[in-house]
Amino acid sequence: MKSFRGWSLAQRCIAAATLTCLCLAASAQGFALLGQAAPDFALRSFSGTNVRLSEDRGDVVVLTFWGSQCDVCRKQLDMLDRSFTTYRSAGLHMYGISVDDDAAHARQFVAAHKLGSVMLEDPAKDVARLYGIDNLPTTVLIDRGGIIRYVYRDFGPRDEVLYLKQLRELLNE
Numbered sequence: 001m002k003s004f005r006g007w008s009l010a011q012r013c014i015a016a017a018t019l020t021c022l023c024l025a026a027s028a029q030g031f032a033l034l035g036q037a038a039p040d041f042a043l044r045s046f047s048g049t050n051v052r053l054s055e056d057r058g059d060v061v062v063l064t065f066w067g068s069q070c071d072v073c074r075k076q077l078d079m080l081d082r083s084f085t086t087y088r089s090a091g092l093h094m095y096g097i098s099v100d101d102d103a104a105h106a107r108q109f110v111a112a113h114k115l116g117s118v119m120l121e122d123p124a125k126d127v128a129r130l131y132g133i134d135n136l137p138t139t140v141l142i143d144r145g146g147i148i149r150y151v152y153r154d155f156g157p158r159d160e161v162l163y164l165k166q167l168r169e170l171l172n173e
Helices: 009-028 071-090 103-112 126-130 157-172
Strands: 042-045 050-052 060-066 092-098 118-121 138-142 148-153
Touching: 060 071, 060 157, 071 092, 071 157, 092 103, 103 118, 138 157, 148 157
Parallel strands: 060 092, 092 118
Antiparallel strands: 042 050, 042 118, 060 138, 138 148
C-alpha cells in the first residue's frame, strides 16, 4: 500500500472527500427520519405560548434537543442562537426542545440564558421519542418543504462550519 505522501493532489482530495462523507453518514447513522417528512408536534414554550411545527411550513426550521445539565448543549445553544439572530429575517425558525427530567432546572436555564430562539418544554419526552433522540445535543435541520435534511448528534467545533454551510444552503433554496 502506498503511503499518503506518495499520493497525487487529486488522490488526496478524493480521499478527504470520501472520509468527510463517511463521517457525515456515521454521525447521522441510525437517524431513521433523515430524508423523511418531519413529524408534526405541538409543544408549550417556556414563555407560555404553544408552537406547532406544521405552522412553519415554507420556512427552514432548526430543532435542537438539549438538557440543562449538558455542557455541550449550552455551548451549542449559544452558537445556534447567534445563527438564528443572523438568519431569522431569511425565514429561519429555531426551537430548543428541553428533555430535562427536572422542569425547574430547565426553567432556570432558560431564565438565565436570554436566547432569541423559542425554547420548548417536552416534559414527557414525547417529541424526543417521535424523533428518535438518543443523544444530547441532537440538532435537526428541516427544509422549507418539511423534510429532515441534516442531523447533528453531539456538536463539536468542526460541526459549526458545516452547520452554517448547510443552513445557508437550505435558506437559499
